[in-house]
Amino acid sequence: MKSMPHIASRVLNKPLLLEPGYARTFFSALAPRLGIMELHDAEGTILTGEQMRMRADRFTSTRERNRPYEVVDGVAVLPVSGSLVHKFGHLQPYSGMTGYDGIIARAAEAFADPEVLGVMTDNDTPGGEVAGCFNASRKLRELADAAGKPLWSLCYDMNCSAGMALASSAHRRLITESGVAGSVGVVMAHTSYEKYLEEEGMAVTLIHSGARKVEGNPYQNLPEDVLARFQSEMDTLRTDFAQLVAGHMGMTQEAVLATEAATYRGQAAIDVGFADELVNGLDAVSLFAEHLSAQGRTTTIGLNMDPNKTQAETPETQGPAAGTETPAPTADTATLQAQAASDAQARIKGILNHAEAEGRSATANHLAFETTMSVEDAAKVLATVPAAATGAADMSTALDRHMENEQQPEVGADTGGGDEEPDLAAQMLADFNEATGAKA
Known part of the structure; x- marks a missing residue:
């Protein structure tokens, strides 16, 4: 804890919008610096220190996504990669993270650009922090509507959890055959040093005023009543998350909740309503550009009564x-x-x-x-x-x-x-x- 207090304060006892598999890797990577010796999950899986180091060592980024802002045939492409964080302070994805502030700043500039006819977010993210996520999702749709320009998203190769919240703001969502979308749920981690401190003969006394002031502290195991309250807060947050996604995508809140935070690959994501079209990722921008161009070639758009016809x-x-x-x-x-x-x-x-x-x-x-x-x-x-x-x-x-x-x-x-x-x-x-x- 003492080696990285700032990071610990952002990831422990805080709800995170992370895909479950990535969450294990995430905490495994932080374990040596935070002094975490074991990792438990809801399924009862336990990872020891050595197993966590092995899991973290096996994780490598499959694609380097740090590229400059591009405009291709009237389409502004905004990369969204890695962990999503609040108030990151960087315009572009950096060091495996993308800030909500950077996404909104780039989107605002793109929608205001007279040479940009539409904006596409290119997503490869397992999710991230709750703080700032819902506001960013709503702001993206607000910017698109204010500019009168379409917003599309591309799942190439992942937009899960917080990434799904951002993708839901798009008017149309594309996904590759290997792309993974979904995980509309919330996760929180708590660490306890109680047993370790006992074995070392150390005691920590927290002097506080207010019955709930030190709830979730790392020096004692989580009491049942505190666990129950944290669980209730997570359930409420998941409901808010489902309402946001459902409202943006025209689904019902019940349908989103029924997925139970599952993830879906390719066509399965389309079948459940989390994506609209299966594409080759390399063709996504040209497909969007063709759509934008077609808008100016006909005055009878919208009278096609068969949605399966081009x-x-x-x-x-x-x-x-x-x-x-x-x-x-x-x-x-x-x-x-x-x-x-x-x-x-x-x-x-x-x-x-x-x-x-x-x-x-x-x-x-x-x-x-x-x-x-x-x-x-x-x-x-x-x-x-x-x-x-x-x-x-x-x-x-x-x-x-x-x-x-x-x-x-x-x-x-x-x-x-x-x-x-x-x-x-x-x-x-x-x-x-x-x-x-x-x-x-």
């Missing part, structure tokens, strides 16, 4: 084969097409114009154009996202800015015969009708 496969971008004529739609087909377009228009308008969309434009656009979520469900998700401060940033979306720079087809829309300018959803409906031959 933009290239939608009716708006498909043309007739060479030498063939496009068959005119039948009356029934035209009616169905018109109804589908009308329903899509109403849904998009309902989400974008909903009161909960105020100050959350990026999230509202994502829910309206890239999901099939109902207006009611979208409003529930928007309500969990912090609204951006009024006047803090340009609230126009990336889609709005791209559309302003595009030559739009001069197609009239049925606006009821008035002189008002057609809104975005009405214009989208008109474009859809022109492309399909449907009659509104």
Whole structure:
């Protein structure tokens, strides 16, 4: 203890958001400096001093992630690697750690950069400190919505626990086939020197005022009532963690809690709802860049009723084969097409114009154009996202800015015969009708 009092104060008797396997390695590595002779976990596993040294020696970083901030085809890539810590004081990942303060500082600069169209966090972290984590997660989503730019995350190769909290703030989460996500839970460690002090013939007397002033001190075993209180605090913190993750990702809190802090690899993470798409990590940035570019190439985005179709496969971008004529739609087909377009228009308008969309434009656009979520469900998700401060940033979306720079087809829309300018959803409906031959 006396050799590293500052480190001990940050890791002992403090809740940590760490993947369990990494937690064992973490405390094994610190054991010689903190005088820890044994390591116990909830499963009853006991590691002695020599076993802990062997575990720590076997741990090596698989990838060096300390690279400078990059902008590739309009995508700002923010590395997030190693243990996550509060008030680290370093802008970049450094010495196996990344600070929440550095992540937010880099993200704020990236979202304010006019050359950046979207931001991607490149995650390889087992988690870290609770302090500052939830605030950082909410701030990332707030910055994205204030700038009107999409935020994506890449699990390459791990975003567990505190890393999962940060990844949840993204509008879309990518994962590699070997990537590991999850561990929505909390862990706390307590060390006791009581037996060692007895064997050495030493006694420590703590003079204090206040019954709980010295709870969790390292000179005595943890009393049952203190253990119970610590456990209650961990359960409450896990519930708060699940609520944060569920709100950002559109899941229910019950579904997140049901994972019991398990971790999931690749496709399994997608199946449980912790990731959206399986990708080759080397293609992630180009995939995001292509998505950003596609936003400015069509005015009918969001009318694709099949979420499994790519933009290239939608009716708006498909043309007739060479030498063939496009068959005119039948009356029934035209009616169905018109109804589908009308329903899509109403849904998009309902989400974008909903009161909960105020100050959350990026999230509202994502829910309206890239999901099939109902207006009611979208409003529930928007309500969990912090609204951006009024006047803090340009609230126009990336889609709005791209559309302003595009030559739009001069197609009239049925606006009821008035002189008002057609809104975005009405214009989208008109474009859809022109492309399909449907009659509104």
